[in-house]
């Protein structure tokens with residue numbers, strides 16, 4: 001995955017040492033990225049298995065994901081779609097869009113479309129509009145979900161014009177990706193206000209990242225700061241098993257402990273669902289005491305929504321870069 005960071009996001013770092021700054025850690029590669037563990041994968045959530053057309057992933061009954069673009073304004077070092085992101089796959093082509101629309105018209109159970117990538121808001125307004133128009137023609141009642149880190153890494157991109165354009169599409173939900181309270185700046189808050197003022201709800205998906213936000217106080221400030229900026233914490237994800245991301249992952253036990261703390265300190269509105277995308281294509285499940293059956297020979301046994309047991313490694317929290325199997 002390429003290195004790339006916006007001037008703005010870079011300026012939020014207080015040090016350029018990724019081991020000592022929660023912002024720098026998210027954009028400066030560390031040696032841990034070279035360590036690929038046997039249970040890690042280039043496709044940790046099994047996008048390929050659920051591909052209904054090139055760049056259309058239909059995994060869950062009523063919603064589908066479209067990878068509209070492979071570019072980002074900043075490449076997150078913890079990215080789980082790192083084999084697609086920045087891969088020079090490029091933008092969705094006209095013929096790919098046609099094929100996606102054809103498949104969508106045959107699957108009326110799909111009510112919600114997630115636009116992601118890469119970052120969809122890296123596309124020029126006009127190109128994004130062409131895509132939204134084509135999809136609206138298939139079904140004028142689609143619920144849209146724009147998955148974007150642009151408000152965090154390039155808030156100036158959320159112009160009045162872009163917000164006007166996005167706000168014209170029925171139910172347009174914005175899902176952004178804030179991991180640390182220092183990412184909640186006046187620029188971020190202004191970008192969110194532009195979206196909210198056009199009637200678009202904004203949600204947040206954070207990833208639990210070791211050394212970035214695996215701390216009671218940091219997560220508490222993050223969730224409360226999001227509410228203040230009018231963003232609803234939606235998910236807190238356990239790290240996916242993407243190749244070279246071991247140094248970012250915490251144990252699930254630690255995640256459960258952190259959630260317990262948040263529940264004891266924050267408004268219900270501020271509580272995200274702690275979730276993991278089950279390795280092997282099992283889908284997303286919330287993590288709470290009930291889904292964690294135990295640890296057997298170094299592996300968590302986790303109960304999927306289908307009642308099956310899925311395995312996830314118990315890695316502990318020591319800060320060695322791999323070597324552990």
Ligand SMILES: *Cc1c(COP(=O)(O)O)cnc(C)c1O
Nearest residue numbers: 045057059060063064065114284
């Ligand atoms: C995560 C995801 C969704 C959305 O899941 P929600 O639980 O509704 O947020 C949809 N499609 C794919 C392929 C996903 O990975």
